Amino acid sequence: MSHSSVLLQMENLSVTYFGPPDVVAVHGVTLDVKRGEILGLAGESGCGKTTLIGALTRLLPDNGEVTHGRIEFDGVDWLGLNEREVDQWRWTRVSLVSQSAMNSLNPVISIGEQITDAIFAHEPRTPKADGWDRARSLLRMVEVDPSHVHSYAHELSGGMRQRAMIAMALALKPDLVIMDEPTTALDVVVQAQIIHEIRSLQERLRFSVIFVTHDMSLLLSIADRIAIMYAGEVVEVGTRSILNHEASHPYTRGLIQSFPSVFHQRTRAGIPGAPPSMVNPPSGCRFHGRCEERMAVCSVYAPEDRDLDGIGHRVRCHLFGDSGITDRQPLAGRGEGSGKSC
Amino acid sequence: MLESEQQSRTVALRAEALDKVFQVSGSARVTRGLHAVNHVSLTVGAGSVLGVVGESGSGKSTLIRLIAHLIPMTGGDLWLREIPVPRRLTRSALIRYRRRVQMIFQDPFSALNPYYPIQYQLERPLKNFRLVSGKGEMRDAVAKSLEEVGLAPAADYLMKRPHELSGGQRQRVVIARALIAQPEVILADEPTSMLDVSIRMSVLNVLERLQQDLGLSYIFVTHDLASARYLADHLLVMYAGEGVEGGQTADVVDEAAHPYTRLLLSAVPEPTREVPIGKPAVAGEPPDLAQLPTGCFFHPRCPQAMARCREEHPLPRTVKNEHWVACHLYG
Numbered sequence: 001m002s003h004s005s006v007l008l009q010m011e012n013l014s015v016t017y018f019g020p021p022d023v024v025a026v027h028g029v030t031l032d033v034k035r036g037e038i039l040g041l042a043g044e045s046g047c048g049k050t051t052l053i054g055a056l057t058r059l060l061p062d063n064g065e066v067t068h069g070r071i072e073f074d075g076v077d078w079l080g081l082n083e084r085e086v087d088q089w090r091w092t093r094v095s096l097v098s099q100s101a102m103n104s105l106n107p108v109i110s111i112g113e114q115i116t117d118a119i120f121a122h123e124p125r126t127p128k129a130d131g132w133d134r135a136r137s138l139l140r141m142v143e144v145d146p147s148h149v150h151s152y153a154h155e156l157s158g159g160m161r162q163r164a165m166i167a168m169a170l171a172l173k174p175d176l177v178i179m180d181e182p183t184t185a186l187d188v189v190v191q192a193q194i195i196h197e198i199r200s201l202q203e204r205l206r207f208s209v210i211f212v213t214h215d216m217s218l219l220l221s222i223a224d225r226i227a228i229m230y231a232g233e234v235v236e237v238g239t240r241s242i243l244n245h246e247a248s249h250p251y252t253r254g255l256i257q258s259f260p261s262v263f264h265q266r267t268r269a270g271i272p273g274a275p276p277s278m279v280n281p282p283s284g285c286r287f288h289g290r291c292e293e294r295m296a297v298c299s300v301y302a303p304e305d306r307d308l309d310g311i312g313h314r315v316r317c318h319l320f321g322d323s324g325i326t327d328r329q330p331l332a333g334r335g336e337g338s339g340k341s342c
Numbered sequence: 343m344l345e346s347e348q349q350s351r352t353v354a355l356r357a358e359a360l361d362k363v364f365q366v367s368g369s370a371r372v373t374r375g376l377h378a379v380n381h382v383s384l385t386v387g388a389g390s391v392l393g394v395v396g397e398s399g400s401g402k403s404t405l406i407r408l409i410a411h412l413i414p415m416t417g418g419d420l421w422l423r424e425i426p427v428p429r430r431l432t433r434s435a436l437i438r439y440r441r442r443v444q445m446i447f448q449d450p451f452s453a454l455n456p457y458y459p460i461q462y463q464l465e466r467p468l469k470n471f472r473l474v475s476g477k478g479e480m481r482d483a484v485a486k487s488l489e490e491v492g493l494a495p496a497a498d499y500l501m502k503r504p505h506e507l508s509g510g511q512r513q514r515v516v517i518a519r520a521l522i523a524q525p526e527v528i529l530a531d532e533p534t535s536m537l538d539v540s541i542r543m544s545v546l547n548v549l550e551r552l553q554q555d556l557g558l559s560y561i562f563v564t565h566d567l568a569s570a571r572y573l574a575d576h577l578l579v580m581y582a583g584e585g586v587e588g589g590q591t592a593d594v595v596d597e598a599a600h601p602y603t604r605l606l607l608s609a610v611p612e613p614t615r616e617v618p619i620g621k622p623a624v625a626g627e628p629p630d631l632a633q634l635p636t637g638c639f640f641h642p643r644c645p646q647a648m649a650r651c652r653e654e655h656p657l658p659r660t661v662k663n664e665h666w667v668a669c670h671l672y673g
Contacts, residue, residue: 044538157627187397187565190627192609214539217568221611251540258543260572262595262610268572270543274508290540 004075007175007208008033008056013069015051015060023278025051025064027232030305033176038202038209040223040240042216042255044275048232049212053178056210057096058086074175091118095169097162099181104165105153111139112149115168122172138167142197159190163197170201178210183218195222217259220244225312228252231276231286238313248308248315250291285318293319353424354388354559355409355443355527361417362404366632376632378404380584381418383658384561386527386576391553391560393574393591395567395606399628401583402563406529409561410445411436423526441471444520448532450512454504460515461500464488467523487518490555491548510541514548521552527559534569546573567610571595576664579603582629582639585658589665599667601644638670646671 015026026048033039043049054060056071058078071078073093081089098104106114115135119126126134136146142163144156153161162182169177179198183191199222202209211223219226220240227237228249236249247253254271273290276282282289288298295318303318362379379401386392396402408415411431420427422442431439447453454463464484467473474480488496491514504512513533520528533549534542550573553560564570570577570591577594579587579602587600598604626643629635635642641651648670656668 044540159627187628188567188609188611189397189605215611216539217611255540258539260543260546260568261612262568262571262607263612268543268547270547271540272544274510274541275538 005034006032007035007074008078009072010052010056011070011072013052013055013071014067015048015055016065016067017051017061018063018065021279024067024281025232025278026055027281029069029229029232029234031227031234031237033208033210034225035175035208036202036206037224038199038211038222040219040226041210041212041229042214042219042226043229044214046275046278047229048278049229050180051232052229053096053180053210053212056178057090057094059096088122091169091172091174092122093174094176094178095172095174097165097169097177097179097182100185105161107153110150110152111156111164112136115139115149115164115171118168118171134171135167138171139164141170141201142167158186159193162186162190162194166194166198166201170205170207173205174207176208176210178212180212181214182211184213184215191218198222215259216255220256228255231281232278233286233316234314235287235316236314242309242313246313248313248320249287249317250293250319251287254290285316287317295319297321352388353385354390354422355386355561356384356421356424357409357418358383358420359418360405360408360415360420362401362408362413363416374632377583377634378631379408379415380582380634382578382580382583382585384578384585384588386559386561388526388559389553389557390576391562391574393570393577394561394563394580395565395570395577396580397565397606397628399582399631400580401631402565402580403531404583405580406445406531406561406563410443410529411439412445437471441467441473441523442525443527443529444523444525446513446516446520446528446530446533449536450509450516451504451536453516454512454519456504459501459503460488460507463515464519464522467519471523473522473524483522487522488515490521490552491515491518492544493518508541509537510545513537513545517545517548517552521556525558527561529561529563531563532565533562535564535566542569549573567595567606579606582634583631584639585668586640587665587667587669588658589661589663593661593663593665597661597665599661599665599672600640600669601646601671602640605643638668 009032010029013026013029014024017023017025029052041049054064055066066079112132112135115138116131119131119134135149139146139148144160144163148156156164183194213219223240225237225239226243227234230251236252247256257268258270260268271290276286284299284301285303288294297318303316303321305314305316306320307314308320359381360379361381364376364378365373366376367373382405384392394402394405407413415429427439461484464487465480468480468483474483485496488499493499493511493514534545537545546569552558562573574591577588577591578585581602587594587603594603598607629639637653638651638656641647644651650670656670658666658668659672660666661672
């Protein structure tokens, strides 16, 4: 059913790791992924982005559990599916490209065997030769010489390995590919090649991508929309151009300021302090301890999501909050927001 | 004579044609030479920052390990304040050299001993280099170094062990430990790449402030052109173990001459550029350092390669002033 433009919808999602101590690693995340878009998910280590992916792929560790909220995948209650159903959806509907291809590829099985393994598992009636032909054409698609179907991971360069991982993720034409820092282990030049590859494949095959990284400058170059995570929450989400020109949450602005530019010499400050411990998250707004614009209210009440432009630029910050709590007016030039707190 | 005296005031460290060949065992028990660093020359001005940029495997980390005398070089010469540094140092000469040339490592999690409190780790250089006499002086020096890197009040940190500090604080301790020896040159190997992005800038800013306040010289090794641009006043671009372009930062970035430098610059994600990253002008990846190409090491990937590039290795040529490039396009 490709009627709705939304492929994946997370509603008020919380994930807890049961301890002791219990840690709420993802807290009240509402986020959607539209068909055919690249959604960037940015955040520092420990902000909960890996946990969120764990929930989306149903690959949370044993002590991790979705304790609140729901995930709807193409209209289906994703968390309600049983293990067998989830297995059928893996590769065919959702696939994952992880950060370190070296650790994800099996070192003692050839690349081709790993690609065909997924094909034969899901389509057991595929003739053997056809499966291998598909593996070759998948490699060709990501611009790896098809003769490498018989190569082992260690015989490929870092960039080629990551391409092979992408080929594998696309083997069964999934609707959603989750990419967890797919280029962090690579050099900028190889990174640019892979990013270009992902973009052109995605434009051709129209799958959706969740692209996870801590590199804001990379996301601002490739994502259609970007969600910013901090301490387990999505604090801002908006289109690439909105975040590039009108980033609103102080954390987002600080994060963008944390990247020096090659082409402009200017002083950059970064963000004071360090991300909080998730065992005892701060009261009120979780960013208040590091925020240079904090108000009295920030340490007491947790801010709610606010849609600033009525079309999805959402911010969780008292600066744009309910006027009943704070005396600060929204920034000049901004609408009052639609009032819906989605 | 006069000239060299003047130079020793303006040049902190100079290296000429540094070489490092690692012997690696290949198949059938044949050892091959892996040329990690090939004939690299560099000059670090007194009180200035040289940024060394390149992809992983370009030899940049090996280069500063050679300069730090952590691994022996297979060729080349080194001068500190224009005094030659012998290739093999006696133990006492090595200690004297290490006092003057300190290193900041990439990973603050493994660069500090997890067993000891911060105070102990900062006292070690003072004791080893015999820089203080008496407990009071030692205490003062430790406190001062912590405060210099922004860990104030020092008393809050002295008795902490590394695991009680955040990554950014740990890296500041590593910087304080390098500073406390009162070095002239600091070799920093990707000092911010293991840190969370939001705290990288504050560490870069600490390095910059210290350099200005104390008149230190740095060699700052990074794969991130943007942070090199931020901190360094001179750049050295490395490819496959050799320097391919160098000069004042603004010249190298704004008027990049070498096709490889231009490739690097085009690949850097830059939000203000508005157009998404395009397809890089070249395919392929850096060469195997044990089987370097003939001629220019970059020619297999170079969009402007000529017949000559396959045969003849290019030598550095001046573009203008201090800006130089090793490429046949320039004569």
